[in-house]
Amino acid sequence: MSDQRITLAAEGVAPPVAARRSSRKTVHGRVLEDPYAWLAAENWREVLSDPAALPADIAALLTAENAYCETVLAPLAKLRETLLAELRGRIKEDDSEPPWPDGPFAYFERYRQGGEHPLYCRTPRDGGAEEALLDGDALAGDKAFFDIGGIDHAPDHLQLAWSVDDKGSELYSIRTRALCDGADRPDVVAHTDGSLVWSADSKSFYYVRVDDNHRTAQVFRHVIGADPKGDELVVEERDPAWFVALRRSRCGRFAIVAIRGHDASECHLVDLRDASAKARLVAPREQRLRYDVEPHGDDLYIRSNADGAEDFAILKAPLESRSRADWVPVVPHVSGRMIVMGTVYTGHLVWVERENGLPRIVIRAFDGGEQHAIAFDEEAYALRLQTGLEFETDILRFTYSSMTTPEETYDYDMRARTRVLRKRQEIPSGHDPKAYVTHRLFAIAGDGESVPVSILHRADLALAGGAPVLLYGYGAYGHPLSASFDSHALSLVDRGFVYALAHVRGGTDKGWRWYETGKLENKPNSFADFITVARHLVATGYAKEGGVIAQGASAGGMLMGAVANLAPELFSAIIAGVPFVDVLNTMLRDDLPLTPPEWEEWGNPIADAAAFDRLASYSPYDNVKAQAYPAILALGGLTDPRVTYWEPLKWVARLRATMTGGGPVLLRTNMEAGHAGASGRFERLEEVALEWAFALACAGRAEA
Numbered sequence: 001m002s003d004q005r006i007t008l009a010a011e012g013v014a015p016p017v018a019a020r021r022s023s024r025k026t027v028h029g030r031v032l033e034d035p036y037a038w039l040a041a042e043n044w045r046e047v048l049s050d051p052a053a054l055p056a057d058i059a060a061l062l063t064a065e066n067a068y069c070e071t072v073l074a075p076l077a078k079l080r081e082t083l084l085a086e087l088r089g090r091i092k093e094d095d096s097e098p099p100w101p102d103g104p105f106a107y108f109e110r111y112r113q114g115g116e117h118p119l120y121c122r123t124p125r126d127g128g129a130e131e132a133l134l135d136g137d138a139l140a141g142d143k144a145f146f147d148i149g150g151i152d153h154a155p156d157h158l159q160l161a162w163s164v165d166d167k168g169s170e171l172y173s174i175r176t177r178a179l180c181d182g183a184d185r186p187d188v189v190a191h192t193d194g195s196l197v198w199s200a201d202s203k204s205f206y207y208v209r210v211d212d213n214h215r216t217a218q219v220f221r222h223v224i225g226a227d228p229k230g231d232e233l234v235v236e237e238r239d240p241a242w243f244v245a246l247r248r249s250r251c252g253r254f255a256i257v258a259i260r261g262h263d264a265s266e267c268h269l270v271d272l273r274d275a276s277a278k279a280r281l282v283a284p285r286e287q288r289l290r291y292d293v294e295p296h297g298d299d300l301y302i303r304s305n306a307d308g309a310e311d312f313a314i315l316k317a318p319l320e321s322r323s324r325a326d327w328v329p330v331v332p333h334v335s336g337r338m339i340v341m342g343t344v345y346t347g348h349l350v351w352v353e354r355e356n357g358l359p360r361i362v363i364r365a366f367d368g369g370e371q372h373a374i375a376f377d378e379e380a381y382a383l384r385l386q387t388g389l390e391f392e393t394d395i396l397r398f399t400y401s402s403m404t405t406p407e408e409t410y411d412y413d414m415r416a417r418t419r420v421l422r423k424r425q426e427i428p429s430g431h432d433p434k435a436y437v438t439h440r441l442f443a444i445a446g447d448g449e450s451v452p453v454s455i456l457h458r459a460d461l462a463l464a465g466g467a468p469v470l471l472y473g474y475g476a477y478g479h480p481l482s483a484s485f486d487s488h489a490l491s492l493v494d495r496g497f498v499y500a501l502a503h504v505r506g507g508t509d510k511g512w513r514w515y516e517t518g519k520l521e522n523k524p525n526s527f528a529d530f531i532t533v534a535r536h537l538v539a540t541g542y543a544k545e546g547g548v549i550a551q552g553a554s555a556g557g558m559l560m561g562a563v564a565n566l567a568p569e570l571f572s573a574i575i576a577g578v579p580f581v582d583v584l585n586t587m588l589r590d591d592l593p594l595t596p597p598e599w600e601e602w603g604n605p606i607a608d609a610a611a612f613d614r615l616a617s618y619s620p621y622d623n624v625k626a627q628a629y630p631a632i633l634a635l636g637g638l639t640d641p642r643v644t645y646w647e648p649l650k651w652v653a654r655l656r657a658t659m660t661g662g663g664p665v666l667l668r669t670n671m672e673a674g675h676a677g678a679s680g681r682f683e684r685l686e687e688v689a690l691e692w693a694f695a696l697a698c699a700g701r702a703e704a
Helices: 044-049 056-072 074-089 136-140 487-493 512-516 524-539 555-566 583-587 595-602 609-618 646-658 683-698
Strands: 024-027 030-033 100-102 105-110 119-124 131-135 147-153 159-165 172-178 189-198 204-210 216-223 232-236 243-248 254-260 265-271 291-296 299-304 313-318 328-331 337-344 348-355 358-365 371-374 381-386 395-402 408-413 418-424 436-444 450-458 467-473 498-502 543-553 571-577 631-637 665-670
Touching (some): 232 254, 254 291, 348 381, 467 555, 487 683, 631 683
Antiparallel strands (some): 147 159, 159 172, 189 204, 254 265, 291 299, 381 395
16 A cells, blocks of 8 residues: 555544444354444335435434545545546537437437436438427436436337436336327336336336335236226246346347346246237246347247356247257357357347457348358457347447547448448547557466456556556456446546556456356455456556555445455555445345345355355455555445445444554445436536546545
8 A cells, every 4th residue: 555645634634433333143153243233224215215214313424424525525626626527528418329210210319418318309210300209307307316217119109108216216117108299197107127118009018116125026017097006917026036127029029028046047028919918938947047038030049058058159949939948059159259148130140249358249141141240459349239129120230439449339231241330429628549558468366367457548658667557346247347438537547547447257258257256155256356457557567566546336346345455555545336345244134125136146144154154254344454444435325225325334434443544434425316326417427526536636646
């Protein structure tokens, strides 16, 4: 840890002190003491819907923490204003997306100058006057939080349905609107996950209801104009360790109900042409069997890890099949080449695969079986497939970007193999990709594994003696880190930083094995990999000793808490967003929204003593030590159902009570938002400006 102390207003300003209240329980014969357990409000469910219901003593502590954070960061006020202006200057305020054709219209979202939320619009397919269907800014009004979860026009193009969360708790209400006059109907479907699928006749829609424990467990059918209390139950999942998700098939004939645990999945099809249709199971769940499906005519295409296909294969079966015995390989499994997703069009099978951390799009014609790939030459880049609204088309839309190149959107003709640039991300304040360089490095872990690292810095940066580095990591749930363009990072890079992504185990950056070797009993590999990367950046001259600033959010926040305990000397600062740091206590509470599903990721300490011991050995909150810690900025959200507000609150309290030096330790809780932070596109920038100002101050670059 750097000897240079953060130049802020921390000296002489006393941080809040959380009261210690005795709380002790015995699990598997082990005594677990938690003096800050009281910070978890017993009425947490009520708080998600009504933040004002938070007990007064907890609310007072959160308010005091926010005030302390602002006091300590007061010397950075002008820097935050400068950063905010820079960040906003890179956003095209009247931005719009290329239209999506669908039948007689083309649909798109756009923003007005200064607007926080999008306008959802359409024009006649072949051109004509724009029609604004939904105005996000007008609907948001003066609400502190407003997030549109989903927008979907009906097949008859005469109606629109959309979902809204106005608390940040990820509880969405679905409304419908007649497009002939813009009038909203009175029947509002509350407590959903925000997704919906219209029936073929446009008279009803399917949706996922969120239960009292904030779990997606049921799919219902709602008839337009009817009382939601009478909605028909279509699918119900009774196991709390499984989540229900809903989407429309590419061909538009079915609603696909995917039920997933962390270990397996199963799919059901609902015929959208039949109002009385029952959900049909494709194949029953099996331990460790994962699959998803896309119907195509009389066939069903399946992406699955069946029969040892660790990195997935694509198979085909008759549409009416209900047995895995009918599945026939179409795209075989290749170890190390992970098939990330697949979809279908009338004439083509399309999938995205990733090998050695780099993606490509592969296209195969159903007629003749000719196959080709779309790939790029940069050392690190990102591809994203956008499936569109139409099934009967030869046009595929995808986006490309790299850490130096802003996002480009292409329409690709799958038959002619030609592409048309539809949009290039505009940076109004200016951006020259040639002024920056991106590299892919590999750090060798203690067990011989090579950990990829994506690097961005200015081309003219003098690295002799090292530079300040912001190192970002995640490493959980199989989510890879994308080496995509991030305009926010330029505010650090232009001030002499190296911006780096550590592709640690726990993600699928190097295939499914990379995930498996970073979960359950292998979870410590994620922490070791991140520390290995930090040391590699020092050894290769990118970073100074003790000059790395670590950043991660959610499960990446757990990573931050763990490396702060294990190697505090490596880091000058830690930025932990909505950090999952109270791991053991959370996994011991089966009433919390994510706990039962998460047991497949972390282990079940209630039923398994070995899992209890394993979690106790690395849970960041339980392993805070009497040692010096880096400066720490933790950020939380009061209505966060994923990482509850009390996790960072308890962690900060224990850090301050235990550490022997270092710091300061700061906590900022958004009292009007949840897991994703502020909802408006410019409001979010204030949080980024706060984080970057903190990072610059910790690196001694606050005046840069």
